[in-house]
Amino acid sequence: MALWWQESGQELHRSFLTGERSAREIAQAALARVAAVDTSLGAFLTVMAEPMLAQAADQDRRREAGGPLGRLAGVPVAVKDNLATRGVVTTAGSALLANWAPPYSATVVERLLAADALILGKTNLDEFAMGSSTEHSAFRKTVNPHRADLVPGGSSGGSAAAVAAGMAPVALGSETGGSVRQPAAYCGAVGLKPTYGRISRYGLVAFASSLDQVGPLGRTVGDVAELLAVIAGVDPADPSTVDEPVPDYGEHLARGATGLRVAMPAELREGVDPALSARCADALRTLATAGAVVKEVRLPHLAAALATYYVIAPAEASSNLARFDGVRYGVRQPGGDDLVEMYRQTRGRGFGPEVKRRIMIGTYALSAGYVDAFYLQAQRLRRLLEEDFARAFTEADLLLSPTTPSLPFAFGEKSADPLAMYANDALTLPANLVGVPALSVPAGKSGGLPVGVQLMARPWQEGLLFQAGQVLEDHFGAMPPVTPGEREPGHD
Amino acid sequence: MIPESEVRQIAALARLDLDDQEVRRLGQELGQILAYIEGIMAALKEADQPWQARANGRELEADIVAPGLEQAAALQGAPATEGPGFQVPFPGDAT
Numbered sequence: 001m002a003l004w005w006q007e008s009g010q011e012l013h014r015s016f017l018t019g020e021r022s023a024r025e026i027a028q029a030a031l032a033r034v035a036a037v038d039t040s041l042g043a044f045l046t047v048m049a050e051p052m053l054a055q056a057a058d059q060d061r062r063r064e065a066g067g068p069l070g071r072l073a074g075v076p077v078a079v080k081d082n083l084a085t086r087g088v089v090t091t092a093g094s095a096l097l098a099n100w101a102p103p104y105s106a107t108v109v110e111r112l113l114a115a116d117a118l119i120l121g122k123t124n125l126d127e128f129a130m131g132s133s134t135e136h137s138a139f140r141k142t143v144n145p146h147r148a149d150l151v152p153g154g155s156s157g158g159s160a161a162a163v164a165a166g167m168a169p170v171a172l173g174s175e176t177g178g179s180v181r182q183p184a185a186y187c188g189a190v191g192l193k194p195t196y197g198r199i200s201r202y203g204l205v206a207f208a209s210s211l212d213q214v215g216p217l218g219r220t221v222g223d224v225a226e227l228l229a230v231i232a233g234v235d236p237a238d239p240s241t242v243d244e245p246v247p248d249y250g251e252h253l254a255r256g257a258t259g260l261r262v263a264m265p266a267e268l269r270e271g272v273d274p275a276l277s278a279r280c281a282d283a284l285r286t287l288a289t290a291g292a293v294v295k296e297v298r299l300p301h302l303a304a305a306l307a308t309y310y311v312i313a314p315a316e317a318s319s320n321l322a323r324f325d326g327v328r329y330g331v332r333q334p335g336g337d338d339l340v341e342m343y344r345q346t347r348g349r350g351f352g353p354e355v356k357r358r359i360m361i362g363t364y365a366l367s368a369g370y371v372d373a374f375y376l377q378a379q380r381l382r383r384l385l386e387e388d389f390a391r392a393f394t395e396a397d398l399l400l401s402p403t404t405p406s407l408p409f410a411f412g413e414k415s416a417d418p419l420a421m422y423a424n425d426a427l428t429l430p431a432n433l434v435g436v437p438a439l440s441v442p443a444g445k446s447g448g449l450p451v452g453v454q455l456m457a458r459p460w461q462e463g464l465l466f467q468a469g470q471v472l473e474d475h476f477g478a479m480p481p482v483t484p485g486e487r488e489p490g491h492d
Numbered sequence: 493m494i495p496e497s498e499v500r501q502i503a504a505l506a507r508l509d510l511d512d513q514e515v516r517r518l519g520q521e522l523g524q525i526l527a528y529i530e531g532i533m534a535a536l537k538e539a540d541q542p543w544q545a546r547a548n549g550r551e552l553e554a555d556i557v558a559p560g561l562e563q564a565a566a567l568q569g570a571p572a573t574e575g576p577g578f579q580v581p582f583p584g585d586a587t
Binding site: 100101102103104197210234236237239240241242243244301303304306307310311318322325326327328329330331332335337338339340341342343344345347348349351353356357359360361363364367373374376377378379380381382383384386418419422 | 499506510526530533536541545550551558566568569
């Protein structure tokens with residue numbers, strides 16, 4: 001029998017339902033795994049041992065009594081620390097919220113609890129989800145489980161590392177420009193950015209509201225599909241959610257790729273490491289061999305996506321983060337007797353350098369004299385991008401590309417050059433700008449490091465992503481969980 | 493490079509207290525980032541209508557008023573409270 005931490009969430013769930021394991025055994029094993037490996041990884045900011053053990057005891061009692069059990073019963077789940085958990089500190093990776101315990105939980109957390117997921121703890125992230133390496137966390141460094149000198153990606157680096165190292169089979173992250181897919185690719189996990197409006201953002205600490213989405217991560221496509229099914233759906237607390245039926249995604253997993261029209265746009269291969277392009281070409285061949293039809297499409301305005309994103313996201317952030325002023329929550333800095341001075345001191349000392357940089361870009365882009373040239377022009381370009389994608393999706397059902405332009409990078413490698421760091425999101429952020437769903441799936445390794453390929457589909461077509469993603473997983477194999485410092489067998 | 497005076501003006505709008513070193517660094521970084529953005533945007537001037545929030549082809553949900561947090565819960569995370577409200581310093585003249 002495989003060790004529990006090598007099993008998928010669905011396997012663990014079945015082992016609990018059949019009585020092979022108790023929820024308490026699973027919860028204790030998850031805590032033991034965190035104790036064994038997280039000192040060197042740094043994936044968790046808070047481990048929720050007591051509440052999780054209480055949940056497990058309750059599930060064991062209900063199973064004993066033949067009572068109803070949720071579809072994630074017995075499955076440990078890690079939750080990114082920008083999702084509100086009632087009574088449990090939720091920092092968003094910021095010193096400003098170091099001691100903030102929200103009085104409510106995010107809708108996605110409530111849905112996890114209703115499905116009997118065992119919530120293991122809160123994971124590290126770049127401050128306010130702004131970053132691609134988790135180096136911008138105010139609290140700790142998270143390392144890539146595959147190699148300790150490399151970043152895990154970000155901003156959901158803690159969630160991706162927790163999944164890749166077998167501390168939890170699944171996790172929640174959040175995306176604004178690739179913050180689920182990019183760390184999933186760097187750590188060898190599966191990560192989904194759903195259609196904008198598919199998942200409630202209520203209780204997600206806001207970064208850029210027209211782009212933000214919660215997204216699931218796991219080691220298998222099936223686990224990610226299952227997690228999406230639990231958390232998706234309309235929520236009256238978030239009017240941007242849409243009352244679109246949530247399909248049975250499990251049914252999509254076995255459909256194969258026959259007849260799917262797949263394109264690999266040239267614009268999504270520019271500037272990509274040739275080793276990653278080669279893996280992507282492998283993925284396209286795999287889908288074609290499975291019966292997909294290869295098409296050619298163009299995205300003529302894609303070159304503008306990075307610039308467009310780095311106006312819109314900071315502009316929305318500068319507005320959203322205005323609420324962190326030391327009045328309603330968070331850490332307040334004394335600012336003498338003057339209210340505005342108190343705001344300035346609180347924000348000046350409470351925010352880290354990357355958050356300040358983005359607030360400054362956003363404030364600049366929205367200020368009188370520049371708003372037309374930057375913000376409005378960015379919104380015009382966003383519309384052109386949306387039209388590009390709409391046209392492409394008349395020709396193809398799925399767009400395929402590498403998830404990232406390069407393999408995981410070393411700590412500090414891009415810290416001195418914000419533009420180089422931002423360019424790392426170039427292939428993921430278009431899906432956020434146009435609102436379509438996108439999935440990153442492992443496509444083997446290069447130089448001993450995981451490679452991710454990305455699939456994008458029309459809005460609400462997550463099922464097609466799982467369908468093709470499962471074909472790729474069957475071919476390349478799901479990445480087995482790694483123990484940091486242990487040499488892994490083969491896979492290259 | 494953005495002039496230091498402009499960086500300070502933007503920081504005042506953003507209500508951020510920056511030290512001199514941060515002002516110099518941000519002047520340089522913002523200069524590079526904004527020059528890159530301007531370069532891209534200038535090459536694509538033909539764009540017409542701005543993007544507008546839609547619900548991916550679906551109707552947006554109605555905004556329905558519902559009970560929110562109880563007052564005590566809302567105050568619970570505040571750094572300082574006074575009676576039924578948040579406590580703040582008296583607004584001075586300085587901005």
